[in-house]
Amino acid sequence: MQDKTGFLNTAYALENVDETRAFYDKWATTYDQEIADNGYETPRRCAAALAASVPDLNAPILDLGCGTGLSGLALRQAGFTSIDGCDLSQGMLDQAAKRNGIYRALWLADVSDPFPFQAGTYAHIVAIGVIATTHAPARTIDAALNALPSGGCFVFSLNDHTLQDPSFEARVLENVDTGNAVVLFREYGDHLPGLNMRSNVYVLQKV
Numbered sequence: 001m002q003d004k005t006g007f008l009n010t011a012y013a014l015e016n017v018d019e020t021r022a023f024y025d026k027w028a029t030t031y032d033q034e035i036a037d038n039g040y041e042t043p044r045r046c047a048a049a050l051a052a053s054v055p056d057l058n059a060p061i062l063d064l065g066c067g068t069g070l071s072g073l074a075l076r077q078a079g080f081t082s083i084d085g086c087d088l089s090q091g092m093l094d095q096a097a098k099r100n101g102i103y104r105a106l107w108l109a110d111v112s113d114p115f116p117f118q119a120g121t122y123a124h125i126v127a128i129g130v131i132a133t134t135h136a137p138a139r140t141i142d143a144a145l146n147a148l149p150s151g152g153c154f155v156f157s158l159n160d161h162t163l164q165d166p167s168f169e170a171r172v173l174e175n176v177d178t179g180n181a182v183v184l185f186r187e188y189g190d191h192l193p194g195l196n197m198r199s200n201v202y203v204l205q206k207v
Contacts, residue, residue, distance in 0.1 A: 020089075020135065021089050024088065024089035025090065026091070027091075028094065029091075031067065031092070032095070038192040038195050039193040040070065040129075040192055041189065041191060042157045042190075043070050043071045043074035044074050044077075045190075046071070046126060046155050047075045047078035047080070049201050050078070050126065050153060051078040051080070053153055053203045054123075054153055056123070058080075058082055059123035060083075060084065060123055061080055061082060061123065061124045062083075062085075062121075062125045063084065063103070064086060064125055064126065064130060064144065065087055065088070065129070065130030065136065066085030066103070067095075069095065069098075071085075071128040071129070072085055072099065072102040072103055073099060073102055075126065076102050083103055083104065085106045085107075086106065087106075088108075090108055093106050114140070115146075115147040119146060119147050120149035120152075122152070123148075124153045125148060125154050126154075127144065127154070128155070129157055130157075131162065132158070132161065132162045133162050133164075133165050133168075138170070138171045139171070141154070141172060141204075142171060145180060145206050150207060153184065155201070156202055157201050158200045159197055160191070160199065161197075163199075163200060176204075180206070181204040182207060183202065184203040184205050185202065186203075187201050188200050
């Protein structure tokens with residue numbers, strides 16, 4: 001039986017930013033195929049959840065950790081028209097750039113300053129398969145909400161690996177309990193069915 005988890009086996013064991021960047025640069029050219037082989041469902045689920053939660057599909061969106069552009073493609077297929085993307089890996093961005101008509105702009109992310117723009121620049125932010133124990137930390141939830149205007153939505157997913165760490169959902173609860181955000185959508189469903197992995201998809205609206 002063909003092994004469909006080559007790079008995926010390593011993705012959940014990365015330990016630092018430099019290691020993560022190098023790993024995704026190397027994975028970039030085969031990422032889409034390996035993900036497809038395992039039935040990656042989260043981009044479609046996130047895009048559909050956002051489309052059902054906002055009134056204007058033409059409002060500008062930041063695709064945080066856009067990778068090869070699978071998330072941007074899902075957003076476009078859901079009807080969104082103004083999408084910018086950023087990622088830690090230049091190799092991933094190079095692949096995303098090949099998706100004509102998906103992104104208005106693409107830029108290399110700096111982990112020390114992941115939102116280098118004035119708050120409110122983007123109506124909504126998505127982080128699909130990005131916030132995780134070995135990737136973007138739990139505080140990214142706070143930072144993304146702080147970068148949004150009142151009424152803006154932050155859509156993100158937490159996979160089974162990440163849900164085992166209570167600090168991630170604790171950030172969701174903290175933002176809700178303090179009145180910084182409200183939960184418009186939360187659903188547990190397929191993430192990578194080929195690996196029997198699921199994820200929570202959230203839509204948080206900035207108050």
